[in-house]
Amino acid sequence: MVQASFFWYGSWADGCILKDVFPSLFFICEQKNQCVNRFRFPSNLDAHQLGWNFHLPLSLSNFNPSKAQELHLFLSRFWLDESGVDQLIWTASPGATFSVADAINILVQSSGLPPPVWPKIIWGNNVPFKIMVFHWLAIKQCIPVRDILASRSILPPNVSTLCVFCMTDIETIDHLLIHCKWSSSILSDLFRWWNIRWIIPRSIVDFSFDWFYGMGIKASKFWKLIGPATMWAIWMARNDFIFNGKFTCRSIIVRNIKLKVFLWASSLKLVHGLQAYVWDQNPFLFCQ
Structure with missing residues (x-):
């Protein structure tokens, strides 16, 4: 000492x-x-x-x-x-062990602001860590889409900033993941799968709140997986098209999202006894 x-x-x-x-x-x-x-x-x-x-x-x-x-x-x-x-020694936590969560709580309490919701929506979700990070970067507008690359003078002048799927609007994060006709058609298929009528949200922030809080108690446990899985699938399809010249049709992407979420839900013990084809046909059976 x-x-x-x-x-x-x-x-x-x-x-x-x-x-x-x-x-x-x-x-x-x-x-x-x-x-x-x-x-x-x-x-x-x-x-x-x-x-x-x-x-x-x-x-x-x-x-x-x-x-x-x-x-x-x-x-x-x-x-x-x-x-x-x-x-x-960190005296603000039991056991004198520092944690980011305790530091955030101290800052929030001293500021008088309400507790942040993102730790629960993003870091408390049961998806692979790399998808949590991707979700966080999307919220912070840090995904390297063409609009952001151009603003940083990284994108070559001869490369268009238009969305690679629709070729009509600039490729921003919100456009790519939500507003593009191609991306919104994937989301529409998933909402139709759950018999949900949806209105295209303004931003990825609003969309995150929708799937976390707005799907009902029984369905929300699955939509907390479906939302991040869909964003990740769209991003991977975009990269595959740009770097490998391979275009993946919408039906294959939707099928892969359903299968991926089913496997995640199985590992979390959210589904029992029924097969993947039942999940594909009627996911409500898993909300009983």
């Missing part, structure tokens, strides 16, 4: 920075950049009790004795373990 923590600059004393709490003593101290062990010595009265030498000039040692006494009193509350190893 005492080997690497700076006496004046470190936060070893209950989180306090001593140079800020006792500025007058810090100003006259002759060893400002030393560690804690250079300031203490064992007491003759108690092996666990420490004495302190603040390295004040002899001519000034009695200049402000009350401040020195105040610092002695303040430090008398601490017991230093000389056998331990210096380490930073």
Whole structure:
């Protein structure tokens, strides 16, 4: 504990920075950049009790004795373990283990804003991690579609920014994943599969809220898988067409989405006993 923590600059004393709490003593101290062990010595009265030498000039040692006494009193509350190893401890979590979730909760509570929903919608979803990351990048408008590549001067001037499927609108993230006639026809097939009439959402953010909160309690557990699987399938089909010149027809993509979601649902114990062809024909049987 005492080997690497700076006496004046470190936060070893209950989180306090001593140079800020006792500025007058810090100003006259002759060893400002030393560690804690250079300031203490064992007491003759108690092996666990420490004495302190603040390295004040002899001519000034009695200049402000009350401040020195105040610092002695303040430090008398601490017991230093000389056998331990210096380490930073996260005091906001049980077990002193740092977690991103606890850090986010502290920031949210201090800001007075409502808790963010994305950790639940994206990172709490039961899909492969790479699809979670893709979903997050889509929400943040960071997927490398042609519009974004052109804005960063990455896309060559001779390459069009139009959508590779419809060739009528600029390829933005929302257009590619939702608004393109080709993409919306895939989504329409999936909604029709569930006997749902839908209105094309404004953005991928709205679409994410729709499939997470707007499908009913029994169906939502499947749509939480269908939504990300559909976005990923459209993105992979787009890349396959651009880089390999291979166009995948809509019916094959829809079939693959259904099969992929069925396999995910099976691993999550959301489906039992029925075969994949039953899932393809009547998914409501799995919502009983």
